[in-house]
Every structure is written in structure tokens, then in C-alpha cells.
Amino acid sequence: MIDLKFLKDNLPAMEKNIIDRGMRADAGEVVRLYDERNRLVQEIDALRGKRNENAAKMKGKVSPEERTALVEEGKNLKTAIAGREEKLEAAEKELAFAARKIPNMAHPSAPVGKEDKDNLEIKRVGRIPSFGFKPRDHVEIGEKLDLIDFDTATKVSGTKFYYLKNEAVFLELALTRYALDILTRHGFTPFITPDIAREEILEGIGFNPRGEESNTYALEGTGACLVGTAEITLGGYHADSILEKETLPLKMAGFSHCFRREAGAAGQFSRGLYRVHQFSKVEMFVYCAPEDSEEWHTKLLAIEEEIFSGLDIPYRVVDTCTGDLGAPAYRKFDIEAWMPGRGEAGEWGEVTSASNCTDYQARRLGVRYKEGGKPRFVHMLNGTAIALSRGIIAVLENFQEEDGSVKIPPRLAPYTGFDRIPIRP
Numbered sequence: 059m060i061d062l063k064f065l066k067d068n069l070p071a072m073e074k075n076i077i078d079r080g081m082r083a084d085a086g087e088v089v090r091l092y093d094e095r096n097r098l099v100q101e102i103d104a105l106r107g108k109r110n111e112n113a114a115k116m117k118g119k120v121s122p123e124e125r126t127a128l129v130e131e132g133k134n135l136k137t138a139i140a141g142r143e144e145k146l147e148a149a150e151k152e153l154a155f156a157a158r159k160i161p162n163m164a165h166p167s168a169p170v171g172k173e174d175k176d177n178l179e180i181k182r183v184g185r186i187p188s189f190g191f192k193p194r195d196h197v198e199i200g201e202k203l204d205l206i207d208f209d210t211a212t213k214v215s216g217t218k219f220y221y222l223k224n225e226a227v228f229l230e231l232a233l234t235r236y237a238l239d240i241l242t243r244h245g246f247t248p249f250i251t252p253d254i255a256r257e258e259i260l261e262g263i264g265f266n267p268r269g270e271e272s273n274t275y276a277l278e279g280t281g282a283c284l285v286g287t288a289e290i291t292l293g294g295y296h297a298d299s300i301l302e303k304e305t306l307p308l309k310m311a312g313f314s315h316c317f318r319r320e321a322g323a324a325g326q327f328s329r330g331l332y333r334v335h336q337f338s339k340v341e342m343f344v345y346c347a348p349e350d351s352e353e354w355h356t357k358l359l360a361i362e363e364e365i366f367s368g369l370d371i372p373y374r375v376v377d378t379c380t381g382d383l384g385a386p387a388y389r390k391f392d393i394e395a396w397m398p399g400r401g402e403a404g405e406w407g408e409v410t411s412a413s414n415c416t417d418y419q420a421r422r423l424g425v426r427y428k429e430g431g432k433p434r435f436v437h438m439l440n441g442t443a444i445a446l447s448r449g450i451i452a453v454l455e456n457f458q459e460e461d462g463s464v465k466i467p468p469r470l471a472p473y474t475g476f477d478r479i480p481i482r483p
Contacts, residue, residue, distance in 0.1 A: 059157055059158060059160070059418065059421040059422045060072070060157065060160045060161075060162060060163070060418065060421075061417070061421070062088070062092045062153075062157060065085060065088060065089060065092070065157075065160065066089045066092060066093075069085055069086065069089055071163070072085045072160070072163070073085050073086070075161065075163055075164055075380075076160070076161065078164065078170050078380040078381070079161050079164065079380045079381055079383060079385075080172055080380075080381040081159075081161055081385065082159070083156075083159040083160050083161065084156065084159075085160060087156055088153065088156045088157050088160055091149065091152055091153040091156055091157075092153060092157075094149050094153075095146065095149045095150055095153050098142055098145055098146040098149055099146065101142050102139060102142045102143060102146060105135055105138050105139045105142065106139060108135055109132065109135045109136070109139065112128055112131055112132050112135060113132070115128055116128050116129075116132070158261070158422070161383075161384075161385040161386075162385065162386055162387060162388050162415065162416060162418040163388060163416075164380050164383060164387075164388065164389070165388050165389035165414075167377070167389070168377065168378070168379065168380055168383065168389050168390075169377055169378075169379045169380070170379065170380050171379030171380060171381050171382070172379070172381040172382075173379070173381055173382060174378075174379070174382050174408075176379040176381065176382070177376040177377060177378050177379050177382065177392065178376060178377040178379070179374055179375070179376050180374075180375045180376060180377055180391075181374065181375050182372070182373070182374040182375075183363065183366075183367055183372065183373055183374070183375075184367065184370065184371065184372030184373060184396070185372060186372050186396050186398075186404070187372070187396075187398060187456055189398065189458075189460070190460060191460045193398040193399050193404070193455065193458060194399055194455075194458060194462075195329065195330065195397075195399025195400065195455065196330055196331060196397075196399060196450065196451045196454045196455050197329060197330040197331075197399075198399070199399075199454045199455070199458055199462075199464065200226065200330070200454065202462050202481070202482070203224070203225070203462070203463075203464065203479055203480075203481065203482060204223055204224055204482055205222065205223055205224055205225060205226035205454075205479070206220055206221065206222060206223065206226060206330075206331070207220065207221040207223060208220050208330070215335075216335070218320060218333065218334045218335045219334065219335055219336060220330075220331065220334060222450075225474070225476065225479045226450065228474050228475065228476075229450055229453065229466075229470075229474060229479075230338065230446045230449075230450060231473075232470050232473030232474040233444055233446055233449045233450070233453075233470070233473075234313060234338070234340060234444070234446060235473050236365075236368075236369075236444075236469070236470055236473050237340045237365055237443040237444040238311060238313070238340060238443075240361065240364060240365055240368070240443075241311040241340070241342065241361070241443055242311070244309070244361055245309055246309040246310060246311035246342060247308075247309065247310055247311065248311045248312075248313070249288070249292065249310055249311065249312040249313070250312070250313050250314070251285075251288045251291040251292060251312040251313070251314045252285070252291050252314075253284060253285055253314060253315050253317070254277065254282050254283070254284060254285065255282060255283060255285050255290045255291055255294060256281060256282050256294075257276070257281050257282060257283060259290060259291075259293075259294035259297060259423070260274065260283055260285075260290055261422070262293070262294065262297065262419060262422040262423035263289060263290050263293045263294065263386065263419055263422075263423070264384065264385050264386035264415075264418070264419060264422070265286065265290065267283050272319070273286060273318050273319050273320065274286055274317070274318070274319065275317050275319060284317035285314060285316065285317065286316050286317060286318045287314070287316050287339060287341055287440075288312030288313070288314035288316075288339065288340075288341035288343070289341055289343060289440040291312065291314065292310045292312045292341065292343035292440075293343060293419055293423065293438060293440070294423065295310070296308075296345065296423075296425050297423040297424060297425060298423070298424040298425075299424070299425055299426070300426045300427065300428060300433055301345065301425070301426070301427040301428075301436065302427065302428060303347065303427045303428060303429050305427075306345060306346050306347050306350075306427060306436065307344050307345060307346035307347075307350065307354060308344065308345040308346075309342070309343075309344055310342070310343045310344070311340060311341070311342055311343075311443065312340070312341045312343065313338065313339070313340050313341075314338070314339060314341065315336060315337070315338050316336065316337050316338065316339050316445075317335060317336050318334075318335060318336075319335065320333050320334070320335060330451070331447040331448065331450060331451050332407060332447075332448065332451060334447060337445060337446060337447040337448075338446045338447075339442065339443075339444065339445045339446060340442075340443040340444050340446075341440060341441070341442060341443060342358055342361065342412075342439075342440065342441040342442070342443050343438070343439070343440050343441075344358065344438070344439040344440075345420075345425065345436045345437075345438055346436065346437050346439070347427070347429075347436070347437070348416070348417065348434070348435075348436075348437050350437070351414050351416060351437035351439060352414065354414075354437075354439050355389065355391075355412060355413075355414040355439055358412040358439060358440075358441035359375065359391045359393075359412045359441070361441070361443070362393050362410045362412060362441055362442065362443065363375070363393065365410075365443060365444060366393060366395060366409065366410075366452075368467075368469045369449075369452070369453065369467045369469060369470060370456075370467050370468070370469075371395050371396070371452045371453070371456055371467070372395070372396040372456070373393050373394060373395045373396065373406075373409070374393070374394050374406060375391055375392070375393055375394075376391065376392045376394060377389075377390075377391060378390040378391065378392055378411075383413075384413075385418075386413070386415040386418045386419055387413040387414065387415055388413075388414045388415060388416045388418070389413070389414050390411055390412065390413040390414075391411070391412045392408050392410065392411050392412075393408070393409055393410040393411075394406035394407055394408050394409065395407060395409045395448070395451075395452040395456075396452075396456065397451055397452060397455050397456075398455045398456060398458075399455045400455075407448065407451070407452075408448075409442070409444075409445060409448045409449065409452060410441065410442035410443070410444070410445070411440075411441065411442050412439070412440070412441035412442070413439060413440050413441070414437070414439050415437070415438050415439060415440070416437050416438075417435035417436065417437055417438075418438075419438045420435040420436045420437065420438050421435055425438070453466070453467065453470070461481055462481045463478055463479060463480050463481050464478065464479040465477065465478055466478060466479070
């Protein structure tokens, strides 16, 4: 949730920010409701002051007539306060509902645009592989090497599900451990997180748990959802908590299964493992002091680059445009790996995101720390260490051989226990 005083003091900038993000929200209405809430609070405080004065007079020496008048005044004040408190409760609910639609401010340097084609490329790393044959995509590779079974998964679970088989199982486990080893060397505490979270935690993080636009699976009658990322459960870990500043930054690495409806996701770039309803992921999450969040954003991106450069997978880094940020992110960097089997001649495909959400999520979840005896909201950041399904795509497509086999990146071979996935006899 945005700081409402900041919203009021910077209304034109916030209205432009909403337009730049391509979102629907009425910042002016939020300011009106904020003023109404504040007016009711002031009225209640004034009435309570009068009630205290009335009670003080009752304790003094007063005549019977004066006492009767004071008792009547006390009753009227009690009724007036109750009426204002009822209005205040309704006003706060209306304000909270409207304010939740307001996105975070975007970083001044974030490129303004509507969709991913408007993202700004920052740099490229690695050499795009050159093949002496037409490279296959991961779907064809997975079928030929008996690594991935989409057809049976469709029969059992529905479209956009899959079975991993044979060496692909060990490849996913190897990528998981490879990423976790890097994160623990950077001081992250490893977690295996729940796959279910309460709806209020999803809302606090900035996900919409219900409705046509929701990308989550709601569990009917439970008030909970399957999580789409460990960002939700790691961000909810310290909900309604006051942390000691000395403990910051808190660095968490969460492995989880991720469930996404991916409604409307279609086209050749959604083929195979790229957009699926279930996958596994290792996620980074940081709680830090506000003055440190931009530095930590840079560090998260550097760790993501370390993971993919260590695998010898070519990638580029993009600064995400305003229309592709989502509501919580102040700024987001994506890593896009080269996927040789994508499209006619290969294409970049997103494999990680690193987001600085400033205090937007912390305000909604009530995560603070003490400084100088006063509570302040922490800043919260998240970054994909590795989304296993997309990591598998990048490995299979970049390290395929002409005979149909696939080499394993040298850094990954000690984790898989083999250095090549051979063709099947």
C-alpha cells in the first residue's frame, strides 16, 4: 500500500504513475476518502476531549441541577462518539479498498512503456551458440530423449502440465542444489516453504487472489490459495512483526512449487515448459532498511547473473518498463536467456526477475523495524534465483548436439552425476 500522505502531497505525480503503468485506479478518490477519514478521527478526538472534560466536572462540586445537565451531556457525547466511530469504521474500510488499487511509485529511471517490448536492454553477456544444424526446441529434445511427457500429463492433469523423466529429474534437482549452494555462500538462509497461503497474505504481497484477472488457484471454502511463488510465503513470514534493525538485512532463499492459472497465455512463446500451471522455483527474498534497498536490488541482480553465467548460458539484462512492473514493484530487472529453439532463429526468454518493492508490501503486511525507538516500515525485495522449468529449457536448447544428445554445463555436471544426456537406443 502506498503511503497515503505521500499520495496526497504528490497527487499529480501519482496520477501520471498510474497512467504510465496502464492501471485503473482513482488516486483523487483515495485522497478524498483519506481526508474524510482524517476529519472523522479529528471529530472523534474532539468529542472524547469534551467527554473527559465532562467527566472531570462530574467529580467536582456541582449542584444537583448542574449534575443532571452534565449527565445528559455525557449521554449525548457518548452517542455522538459512537455514531462517528461507526462512520469511521465504514470510511476506513472504503479507504483501504480504494487504496489497495493504487500501485507503488515507479523508479524515475524505469522506462515508460506498455508491455515487455518496451523494456530497455542494459547489457548482454555470453556468446550466442552457433550450430551446424537447425536447433531443436526443448519440446522436441524432451520427446526424443524421453525427458518430458506432456501428453500423459494432459490426460492426467490437463493442459500445461508435464512429467519430467529420466535425466530431466536429476537435471531439475541439480539446478536446485546449484542455485541454493550459491545463495548460501551469499549468506541466504534456505527454506522449503508452504505451497498454500491465506488470501490476506496474497493481498498483502500484491497478488489478486480472486476474480477474472487473478493468476492464482483459490481453494474454495478455505480462504487460502496455492502460491504462484515463494515470494508470497517468504514475504508473509514476518507479517505483523516489528524487527530489530540489528537483524537487517534478512536474506531468505525459498524453494517452492508454484501454481499459476496462466489464463489466456498462448502462442509459440508459451510452448512447452515456458508457461505451465505448475513448476518449481528457488526464490530470493530480502527485508532491509530503506536506505539499503537500491543496493540490495543491485546485489540480487548480480547473484542472478552469477547463476546463469556460471552455467555458460548467454543472457541479457533488461530494465522493465512501467506497464510490465505490476503494482508492487518500484523497479524491476529481468534476465532473459537465449533460447535457440524459440521462434525461427532463436529468441530471448525471461528466466529471472529482481524487484525492489520498497515499503509497498511492508505497509500492507505490517512489517516494521525499530529505529530510534520508533517503528519504520522495512523495504522488501525479491528475485528469482532459478525457475527450474525455464532453466531446463535454457540448458537443453543451448547445449544440444547435432546427434540429438545434450551436454551438461561443466559447473552443473557434479550435481547431476553425468556430463551428457545421451540419445536413446
